[in-house]
Amino acid sequence: MKHPLDPLSETEIANAAALVRGKGGLSGQAWFETIALHEPEKTELARGNPPRLAFVCCYDPGSGQTWDGIADLEMGALRNWRHVVGAQARIVAGEFAMGGEIAKADPRVVAALALRGIIDLGDVLIEAWSAGNFGVASEEGERIAYCHCFLRNTAGDNPYARPIANLHPVVDLRRRLVIRVDDFGVVPLPAEGASINVSATRNDLKPLVITQPDGPSFTVEGNLVRWQKWQFRVGFHVRDGLILHMIGYEDEGRLRPIIHRASMAEMVVPYGDPRGGAFRRNAFDTGEYGVGQFLDSLTLGCDCLGHIHYFDCWHHDWLGAPKKIENAICMHEEDFGILWKFTDTVRGGVTVKRSRRLVVSSLSTIGNYVYGFFWYFYQDGTIGIEVKATGIPLGTGAKDNDLARYGTRVAPGIDAHVHQHVFSFRFDMCVDGPRNAVTEVNFAAVPVGPDNPHGNAIRTDERKLTREKEAQRVMDLAAARYWRVINPNKLNAYGEPVGYKLVPGSNALPFSDPNSPVGRRAGFMYKHFWATQYAADELYPAGWYPNLHEGGDGLPRWSEKNRSLDNENVVVWYTLNYHHLPRPEDWPVQPCVYASFHWMPSGFFASNPALDVPSPSAACC
Ligand code: CO
Numbered sequence: 001m002k003h004p005l006d007p008l009s010e011t012e013i014a015n016a017a018a019l020v021r022g023k024g025g026l027s028g029q030a031w032f033e034t035i036a037l038h039e040p041e042k043t044e045l046a047r048g049n050p051p052r053l054a055f056v057c058c059y060d061p062g063s064g065q066t067w068d069g070i071a072d073l074e075m076g077a078l079r080n081w082r083h084v085v086g087a088q089a090r091i092v093a094g095e096f097a098m099g100g101e102i103a104k105a106d107p108r109v110v111a112a113l114a115l116r117g118i119i120d121l122g123d124v125l126i127e128a129w130s131a132g133n134f135g136v137a138s139e140e141g142e143r144i145a146y147c148h149c150f151l152r153n154t155a156g157d158n159p160y161a162r163p164i165a166n167l168h169p170v171v172d173l174r175r176r177l178v179i180r181v182d183d184f185g186v187v188p189l190p191a192e193g194a195s196i197n198v199s200a201t202r203n204d205l206k207p208l209v210i211t212q213p214d215g216p217s218f219t220v221e222g223n224l225v226r227w228q229k230w231q232f233r234v235g236f237h238v239r240d241g242l243i244l245h246m247i248g249y250e251d252e253g254r255l256r257p258i259i260h261r262a263s264m265a266e267m268v269v270p271y272g273d274p275r276g277g278a279f280r281r282n283a284f285d286t287g288e289y290g291v292g293q294f295l296d297s298l299t300l301g302c303d304c305l306g307h308i309h310y311f312d313c314w315h316h317d318w319l320g321a322p323k324k325i326e327n328a329i330c331m332h333e334e335d336f337g338i339l340w341k342f343t344d345t346v347r348g349g350v351t352v353k354r355s356r357r358l359v360v361s362s363l364s365t366i367g368n369y370v371y372g373f374f375w376y377f378y379q380d381g382t383i384g385i386e387v388k389a390t391g392i393p394l395g396t397g398a399k400d401n402d403l404a405r406y407g408t409r410v411a412p413g414i415d416a417h418v419h420q421h422v423f424s425f426r427f428d429m430c431v432d433g434p435r436n437a438v439t440e441v442n443f444a445a446v447p448v449g450p451d452n453p454h455g456n457a458i459r460t461d462e463r464k465l466t467r468e469k470e471a472q473r474v475m476d477l478a479a480a481r482y483w484r485v486i487n488p489n490k491l492n493a494y495g496e497p498v499g500y501k502l503v504p505g506s507n508a509l510p511f512s513d514p515n516s517p518v519g520r521r522a523g524f525m526y527k528h529f530w531a532t533q534y535a536a537d538e539l540y541p542a543g544w545y546p547n548l549h550e551g552g553d554g555l556p557r558w559s560e561k562n563r564s565l566d567n568e569n570v571v572v573w574y575t576l577n578y579h580h581l582p583r584p585e586d587w588p589v590q591p592c593v594y595a596s597f598h599w600m601p602s603g604f605f606a607s608n609p610a611l612d613v614p615s616p617s618a619a620c621c
Helices: 012-021 040-047 092-105 109-113 287-290 517-521 555-559
Strands: 031-036 053-060 063-071 077-081 124-130 144-149 162-164 167-172 177-183 217-219 224-227 230-237 242-251 254-270 309-316 322-343 350-366 370-377 381-390 394-398 406-412 415-416 418-428 437-445 460-465 482-491 496-504 529-533 568-581 589-602
Touching: 012 031, 012 053, 012 063, 012 224, 012 322, 031 230, 063 370, 077 496, 092 124, 092 144, 092 418, 109 177, 109 496, 124 254, 144 394, 144 517, 162 394, 162 415, 162 555, 217 322, 224 350, 242 370, 254 370, 254 381, 254 437, 287 350, 287 406, 287 437, 309 415, 381 418, 381 568, 418 589, 437 496, 437 568, 482 568, 568 589
Parallel strands: none
Antiparallel strands: 031 053, 053 063, 063 077, 124 144, 144 162, 144 167, 167 177, 217 224, 224 230, 230 242, 242 254, 254 418, 309 322, 322 350, 350 370, 370 381, 381 589, 394 415, 406 415, 418 568, 437 460, 437 482, 482 496, 496 589, 529 568
């Protein structure tokens, strides 16, 4: 039995592609950027049985136009099928690969490589990155990729091992030709790139086996997951990757909704080196490429440990042919140490409960980097969101006596750039019902005086952010600031609106100038917290089509409407900035780095909702 929020099936993807090929009026060269479920709105879900719709986006190189609309899979019709004026579809995997091949075939590029002593192109990697929008007249309105070049190491296991500095073919992906070769001068090639596979591995690691003799404690029906008191649906999109829907927690026999839809909606990696062509490096991995199409097929025992449930995902290639990613989403339980404990030192007696969390995760390999998106559900009603980043830091070639001014010397002749990984998570909230409000909580020291004679008083200031222009906030360590989403229509046992609080973790702010090309396109990254009133077409914080866009779209533009957030369908956006100056220890491959934040119940329950977790059995203790 299909649920209206289930991702498109193989057949549905093929049918949507056929419908557009047949009725979309595009040339035979047109290719598919996106074929994904067009999700029904909450009201349609509530009415039941909404039609199966696909959102389809195509790029037609014949006309240079991007088209999108809705394929009605039941009626066999296209709806709102339109040329999106000024938009550039994302660069999909097929086009990304093609861009590199076009550059490699150009005699000017071959000559520039020869100048650097590279004659055999077999080990050369040329990546066709989105060029961004730098106001270069010859690039305006064209589908431009700005290429970055690398040479594989001799061990053969690292295509990014030897950056070819200062050489940047500029490719027109529509006309399939090199329009220019930016060469900022020869830098000697780094002598050799280290292998990431060493032969002398340590030999003192004993087996660690996780057994669940009675199986897992979750159940899965299609894409519906139940675990402990949690319930949610697992979704997928070629652009966003893993999506979670209808997250709720059962409380005294009643399922209480918390978040209707949660996703990693955009990410941008601004690099901080202004020299040569490195200033062009600022990848919007979601909006320019698509995180979902690059999900890894995960392997038991390697990527995942324990009793795993895998979800396969169906995406498509640029011809619209369905493609399966086996084991794309991993779900399992993890022991997470102590949940709570109390020792009665007066009468004696210890009560201790062990914490177990449910982990839903996916890994996405985008070029040199691997991003893991991990969603944790805890027995006490907490939801954790964690990004893991690994892979190979992006570097450039450097002369031995040059200072690594905008990065770190990670190997002889290689500087890895200072950069940031900025993620925007979107949460369509429904805390105990569809109408919510947003508050900010700050703490302050009370001035010493008659009300605070001993200088210890801490004042709590909670204020509503009632409109969108107020709800654009940054973290404040001095105020121990956080934000809450409350339901003013549902009061808890103490007469207060029930709520969930967003607890920021480690974070940073951007260094890119707000008026720089990347700053204009990623306006969302200048605030850690945004709240907007729900609108069906406001899914991506840098706008729907950030590729080559001049900027200003998305959250900054929508928030200009200054819509009410008081007792409305509220959407919360959290910006997580991982500031990264690579270390020599991040080379030749970076151990996972972690960044996280949490949603925690805050007056949602009357007391600790995990009191009823059983004590571990004596046999285990
Ligand atoms: Co990094």
